[in-house]
Amino acid sequence: MTLLQNDNGDPMILAEPGPDLSDIVVLGVNHKTAAVELREKLAFSAEETEAALKLFQKAPSIREAMILSTCNRVEVLLVTKNKSLAIDTISSFITEKKAIAPAHLKPCVYVHSGSQAILHVFRVAASLDSMMIGEPQILGQLKEAFKTAVTLKSTGLILNRLLHKAFSTAKRVRTETGIGGHAVSISYAAVELAKKIFDTLDGKTILLIGAGEMAELAVEHLIRSTASMNLLVANRTFSVGVALAGRFRGRAIHLEEIPETLKTADIIISSTGSPAYVISKDQVKPAMRSRKHRPLFFIDIAVPRDIDPDINRIPNAYVYDIDDLQGAIRENIENRNAESIKAERIVEESVIKFTEWYQSLDVVPTIIDLREKLGAILTAELAKTFQALPLLTETDRQAFERMAESVIKKALHDPARFLKNPGAHRNKAVYLDFTRKLFHLDP
Amino acid sequence: MSSLLFVIILLYLLSAAGYIIFLFAQKEVCHRVAYGLMTAGFVVHTALIGFEFYRLGYFPAQNLHQTLVVAGWALTGVFLLIKYRYRLNILGAYAAPLATIVIIAAFCVPSVAVAPTPMFKSLWLVLHIVIIFIAEASLALACGAGLIYLVQENAIKTKSSRFFLKRLPSLEFLDRTGYLFIVTGFTSLTIGLITGFIYAQLVWGKFWSWDNKEIWSMITWLIYAALLHGRLVSGWRGRRAAIMAVIGFAALLFTFFGVNFLLEGHHDAFTK
Incomplete structure (x- = not known):
């Protein structure tokens, strides 16, 4: 606090100093600074977040606060007039509540203040600080965290403005750059490839061999991108196949029926635990003739592989295994990184605008x-x-x-x-x- | 006339540039502008042919220069029509440069004055020429679709080039449009040949005279007939159909140019 003088030069009572940019502080850990074991331990549940925010509200050094806790980061965002005291309050709260030795926690924690903190918040919102750059979930998580804080009235003028700017910046990044544009998950890449083989996925028949989680995910993606399709599920345990088929309005078949099904199916997704190939080249060749050489797309997400890779040599049959799909994604990930340069510029612009507003508060x-x-x-x-x-x-x-x-x-x-x-x-x-x-x- | 031809070349050239930029940049506006430029070029092109027709009193396809002008005109015409109906923007990156090359070639070949004979003034001749050129244009585009198919198929099979994979349409779509071009091309080729025979009967008194051009036309026709037969009966589609479309077009080009330059025959009068 500083001593001010009024217009007549008389000393006034002790008054608040004006807002200073370094009042905005963010501290936390993320996937870059802390291992998953520590992040798991630090993660705040909804109740813990509420309790913590209520406690922070009572601390005199903390003006405004909010907590963001996801699987990749735990961060506290605050406005304070006494940075070191506020940080001490929060650190001791966390070490106490989470039973972590301060010496263990300290090297993992980063603290940003002022424009660095603003930049950090904007980058997190725009998914530039994510493990998978451009992944869309973080924005929703941030909105949720903000909502919790607003409900508890633990945020005020500055954080409200900061978060709203962060949301609009993130939206701008999403619309003006290709950061969220390309497939970066394997099942999504498989769907994109299928769309390059088939004109439309409507009315196509999908054969699922093995009822693994990955296969299920790929089917979900496929179903989401078509109006109608037929699903067949072949599984060693027939009842599991029936259950899965029921979920997606498909039909279960026996493993022995697979060669016959090759004549009608268009996309085959295989993910069994079988050590040997489930489908061989000799099975596909005659099937191609009877299906009049309509294209056949094999997606092999099993390790060890289920589909004989030589099938890729048969005309109009295409085989992609997990490595191929990963290869297809890799380039997209690189693309995202290139687009993130554009995104960084947008974020920097927003930081400047926010700083201008903030300084006008003097x-x-x-x-x-x-x-x-x-x-x-x-x-x-x-x-x-x-x-x-x-x-x-x-x-x-x-x-x-x-x-x-x-x-x-x-x-x-x-x-x-x-x-x-x-x-x-x-x-x-x-x-x-x-x-x-x-x-x-x-x- | 050459100034009009120059305008056409310019419009087609710009259109080709637009389509090629579209291939790389993938911006909607590029192919829209390119399509507009090509349409403008086609209007001027049609006017040019109409004017020549009126001035000469016979359909202007009696020397190599005129033939090329008509060939380019048919190519753009068929492309514009198909493009209007189907979303096959990427084919513009093939059709527009091809049309440009054909017209530039026409520009470079001097228009040798041909003494008009009553032989030229036959409705059958006009029909024969127009229909044959529509066939050639469709088959040229079928070849283009086939080439694009092969590039895309290669990209998917080898899992290497993401550049084309992202930009080119799906294999099924390319295969289907290629087939559509072949059917259109083959039908017009058949009708064109028949009108040709009728015309030959009227002028030379016989339908078939073992002329080199006639023989090669027949070979080309048989290649496309085989392709269609294979597709309908044993389901030749995809890569094999694409390769056949390219081979068929190569034979067609030979029939069009090769026969004129390398062999001799009674079409000489029209195309030298």
């Missing part, structure tokens, strides 16, 4: 802006009046102008005084922001 620029606004209005009105009164002499005009200036000065005296010192423990930034909005100082 008293002096706000009063200057107010003066200029009133000055402009009076000058314009005087000019109109002078035009209507051509008989006025130059001295008369000067008298009017002096009067106008003194009106501004007197009118602004009390507001300026209030803004410089809204009273002990009142948040100056709130009043400054309100004033700027009331007089529409930021068009």
